Amino acid sequence: RKEVEQDPGPFNVPEGATVAFNCTYSNSASQSFFWYRQDCRKEPKLLMSVYSSGNEDGRFTAQLNRASQYISLLIRDSKLSDSATYLCVVNNNNDMRFGAGTRLTVKP
Amino acid sequence: DGGITQSPKYLFRKEGQNVTLSCEQNLNHDAMYWYRQDPGQGLRLIYYSQIVNDFQKGDIAEGYSVSREKKESFPLTVTSAQKNPTAFYLCASSMSDGNYGYTFGSGTRLTVV
DSSP states (O other), X not given: OOSEEXXXXXXXXXXXXXXXXXXXXXXXXXXXXXXXXXXXXXXXXXXXXXXXXXXXXXTEXXXXXXXXXXXXXXXXXXXXXXXXXXXXXXXXXXXXXXXXOEEEEEEO | OOXXXXXXXXXXXXXXXXXXXXXXXXXXXXXXXXXEXXXXXXXXXXXXXXXXXXXXXXXXXXXXXXXXXXXXXXOEEEOTTOSOOOEEEEEEEEOTTOTTOOEEOOOEEEEEO
């Protein structure tokens, strides 16, 4: 079993759609959680951290369920510029584990 | 501005050659990492270093070597022993516990010719 598993995608959605990505992790001792965005042939960039209480940044909402070892990312009102690969990342004492990523394409 | 710089952006290597990828950060981060990314795959950890003059193997260290003589610098050498070196190499750094995430360099794309 992979340490971090994500929806394989790809997700192809129209502009304005709401899209949700899911991620599960295997190490229950994991301490911190993140979503990264990676554009084609570029480096990953931190999109947002994920907290147990849930957190929101504009159109993006992240949720963490420690009991189920599950993380989600919701994107509302999708824009063309949201097209990218989204990486779920789980940290245990500075041992970061990356999911393989979910590719999103937002179409006009 | 603080950041992490990788060079070169593109690198071509002949069979049997060793090549060294540069990674420098001015974020005052203690920890630095090297990852490899192959098309359609996730990041795989090659080596990491938590402090100067100390480093540990990651999941795929065979055929690679590193040094950490200065806090700011963590060069990666891809040796001729690495059988399939063509990939996108990413360097990252973080504060010691990683709880604020990693900052990545812009990557080096290595191709064997």
